Amino acid sequence: MRTKTTSIALTFLVCLLVxxxxxxxxxxxxxxxxxxxxxxxxxxxxNGLPGLTLxxxxxxxxxxxxxxxxxxxxxxxxxxxxxxxxxxSNGKTLFIAAALILASQEYYDLDDKIEKFLKDxxxxxRLPNAHTITMRMLMNHTSGIxxxxxxxxxxxxxxxxPSRSFEPxxxxxxxxxxxxxxxxxxxxxxxxxxxILLGYILEKISGKTMYSLVEKHLLKPNKMVFxxxxxxxxxxxxxxxxxxxxxxxxxxxxxxKEGLLVFNPQFExxxxxxxxxxxDLATWTKxxxxxxxxxxxxxxxxxxxxxxxxxxDHSYGLGIQIRPSTQYGDSYGHSGWxxxxxxxxxxxxxxxxxxxxxxxxxxxxxLKMSPYDYILTIVxxxxxxIQE
Numbered sequence: 001m002r003t004k005t006t007s008i009a010l011t012f013l014v015c016l017l018v019x020x021x022x023x024x025x026x027x028x029x030x031x032x033x034x035x036x037x038x039x040x041x042x043x044x045x046x047n048g049l050p051g052l053t054l055x056x057x058x059x060x061x062x063x064x065x066x067x068x069x070x071x072x073x074x075x076x077x078x079x080x081x082x083x084x085x086x087x088x089s090n091g092k093t094l095f096i097a098a099a100l101i102l103a104s105q106e107y108y109d110l111d112d113k114i115e116k117f118l119k120d121x122x123x124x125x126r127l128p129n130a131h132t133i134t135m136r137m138l139m140n141h142t143s144g145i146x147x148x149x150x151x152x153x154x155x156x157x158x159x160x161x162p163s164r165s166f167e168p169x170x171x172x173x174x175x176x177x178x179x180x181x182x183x184x185x186x187x188x189x190x191x192x193x194x195x196i197l198l199g200y201i202l203e204k205i206s207g208k209t210m211y212s213l214v215e216k217h218l219l220k221p222n223k224m225v226f227x228x229x230x231x232x233x234x235x236x237x238x239x240x241x242x243x244x245x246x247x248x249x250x251x252x253x254x255x256x257k258e259g260l261l262v263f264n265p266q267f268e269x270x271x272x273x274x275x276x277x278x279x280d281l282a283t284w285t286k287x288x289x290x291x292x293x294x295x296x297x298x299x300x301x302x303x304x305x306x307x308x309x310x311x312x313d314h315s316y317g318l319g320i321q322i323r324p325s326t327q328y329g330d331s332y333g334h335s336g337w338x339x340x341x342x343x344x345x346x347x348x349x350x351x352x353x354x355x356x357x358x359x360x361x362x363x364x365x366x367l368k369m370s371p372y373d374y375i376l377t378i379v380x381x382x383x384x385x386i387q388e
Contacts, residue, residue: 031385039381053083072240090345094218097218110318129183136318168199234261331375335370
C-alpha cells in the first residue's frame with residue numbers, strides 16, 4: 001500500500017514539475033515577444049518608418065512573427081504580420097537552391113564554362129568574358145558582367161510603359177558588346193545580370209521553368225504558402241511600399257496605387273522575382289542552410305566564400321551572403337531591395353536562430369542603419385533572452 005501511495009505521489013510531483021516548466025517556458029516566450037514588440041515599435045516610431053514586419057525562429061523551433069507601423073500611410077491601415085512585400089534579391093536564395101538541385105541531378109557541373117551550353121546562340125560571343133565564364137562565376141558574381149538595368153534605355157522603357165514585360169534576352173542585350181568589369185574570376189561585382197544568364201541556361205538544359213522548379217522542390221515541401229512569383233502588378237496582401245527620392249527607378253513615393261504596383265515587377269525574374277512575408281522568409285533561410293534537397297556536397301559548395309564588397313569582411317557564396325558578427329558567428333542568407341521595399345533574412349547556425357525582417361520603405365537614411373544592422377540588434381536581444 002505504501003509503495004502504491006509513493007508511486008502516486010511521485011507521479012503527481014512529476015506532473016507538477018512538467019506543468020511548472022511549461023508555464024515558465026510560456027512566460028519566457030511571452031516576455032521575449034513583448035520585448036521584441038517594444039523594440040520594433042520604438043525603432044519604427046523613432047525613425048519615422050511607415051512599417052516593418054519581423055519573424056524569429058528560436059532554437060526550440062518556436063516562431064514569433066510581429067509587425068509595427070502602417071501597411072498604407074494614406075488609409076492608415078495597420079501593418080499585420082501576414083502582410084507581404086517584394087523581397088528583391090533575397091529571392092536569389094530560392095533560385096540558387098533550384099539551380100543546385102539541377103547540379104546534383106547532373107544537368108551540369110559548377111565549373112562548366114557557359115560556352116558549353118550557349119555556343120550555338122548567335123549572341124553568345126557578344127557577352128563580356130564569353131569564353132571564360134563558368135556556371136559558378138555566375139552564381140557568385142565573379143563573371144565580370146555588369147548590372148543591366150542602369151544601361152541604355154531600360155529605365156526609359158519602364159517609364160514609358162510601366163506595364164510592359166521583358167524577356168530574359170531583352171535584358172541580357174544591355175550588356176552585349178560591352179567591356180567586362182574585370183577578367184572572369186579575378187574580382188567580384190554584384191549584378192542581377194549574372195542570375196538572368198544563369199536562369200536562361202538552366203531552363204535551356206532542363207526544359208523546365210525556374211519558377212516551376214522552385215514551386216515543386218522548395219515552396220510546396222516547405223509549405224511557403226505566402227511566397228509566389230512577382231510576375232504581375234496585382235499581388236494580394238501587399239503592403240504599400242514607399243520609394244526614396246533619387247531611386248534608380250523612375251518612380252518615387254507610393255509603389256501601390258488603386259491596388260496595383262505602379263510598374264510591372266516581372267522583369268526582375270532570377271534577380272529576385274518573389275513576393276513573400278517574414279514568416280516564410282525566416283522558415284526558408286533556416287531550411288536553406290540545412291536543406292537535404294540540395295545535399296551536403298552542394299551545400300558545402302554554396303558556402304564556399306569569395307570576398308564581397310557589401311561590408312567589412314563580408315563574403316558571398318553561391319547565391320548567398322555570408323556576413324560575420326562578433327558574438328554570433330557567420331550568418332547565411334540574403335538582403336533584398338525592390339523599389340519601396342527592403343528585406344533581409346539570415347540564419348545564425350552558431351546560435352540556431354533565424355531572423356527575417358521587411359520594411360515598406362527603401363529609404364536607408366530613414367532607417368538610420370542597414371536592415372542587417374537591425375537583425376544584429378534583434379539577435380542580441382534574442383540570444384540574451386535564451387541565456388537567462
